[in-house]
Amino acid sequence: MTEQRDSDLPLADSQQLSESTDKVTTNSVDFSWRSRITGVWNKATGRLLKLLPVEQVAQTTVGWFSVSETQVAEILETLRAKLPTTEALLIGKPQAGKSSIVRGLTGVSAEIVGQGFRPHTQHTERYAYPSSDLPLLIFTDTVGLGDLKQDTETIIEELVKELQVSSSRARALILTVKINDFATDTLLQVAQQL
Known part of the structure; x- marks a missing residue:
């Protein structure tokens, strides 16, 4: 009986080896796609930031919504x-x-x-x-x-x-x-x- 089990062992080892190879291949394919998508995303955002003046847009937007102390005082006087x-x-x-x-x-x-x-x-x-x-x-x-x-x-x-x-x-x-x-x-x- 022990001889039959020993003969089954190499077959089990080869199955485990092929399963681990499949996992490595799948993981490397997943990593490859992730790295490609990440690379495309990073390049696109980099180009977009070069084209759009984000800092200038942010400063302009803040300027629209900011009110000086003198303006607040004038508004309060008018309301009073x-x-x-x-x-x-x-x-x-x-x-x-x-x-x-x-x-x-x-x-x-x-x-x-x-x-x-x-x-x-x-x-x-x-x-x-x-x-x-x-x-x-x-x-x-x-x-x-x-x-x-x-x-x-x-x-x-x-x-x-x-x-x-x-x-x-x-x-x-x-x-x-x-x-x-x-x-x-x-x-x-x-x-x-x-």
């Missing part, structure tokens, strides 16, 4: 002149939610809102929305009226002076009142004065 800006004056008692409304609508920092029962706003602040470069709304967050540390009459005088200044802006007066605060007579008087 044409777009209406509305100013919203928020007035109310301390801790009535004036700064919270501004924060909720504009997304400014939470630092403008007071904590607990201590009023936070110490002087009138303006917040532009959506940006200070091109505001569509300007929120004026005022000091709480009736705060013991602030003179209410002085605050009202400042607001009246501000409202008397001629402006092309539309103005809205927003009275903020806590839902459980029924003593709103003073706010009504202030609103009538303004």
Whole structure:
């Protein structure tokens, strides 16, 4: 039995040899075609790059879409002149939610809102929305009226002076009142004065 297997061995070796030769031939044919295609591609792109001024086209294209700082400033000025800006004056008692409304609508920092029962706003602040470069709304967050540390009459005088200044802006007066605060007579008087 072992003799028959030995006689089969040379035949198996020759089959393996012919299979490996076929693989080498196929691999070399594949490599040959790949190298030819790669060579043609490289030559074609090289010639195309010589014919086409790619750098010049790139610079021209970038030039079309670039805007200088002075042009941006001119465009913003034109838009500011044409777009209406509305100013919203928020007035109310301390801790009535004036700064919270501004924060909720504009997304400014939470630092403008007071904590607990201590009023936070110490002087009138303006917040532009959506940006200070091109505001569509300007929120004026005022000091709480009736705060013991602030003179209410002085605050009202400042607001009246501000409202008397001629402006092309539309103005809205927003009275903020806590839902459980029924003593709103003073706010009504202030609103009538303004």
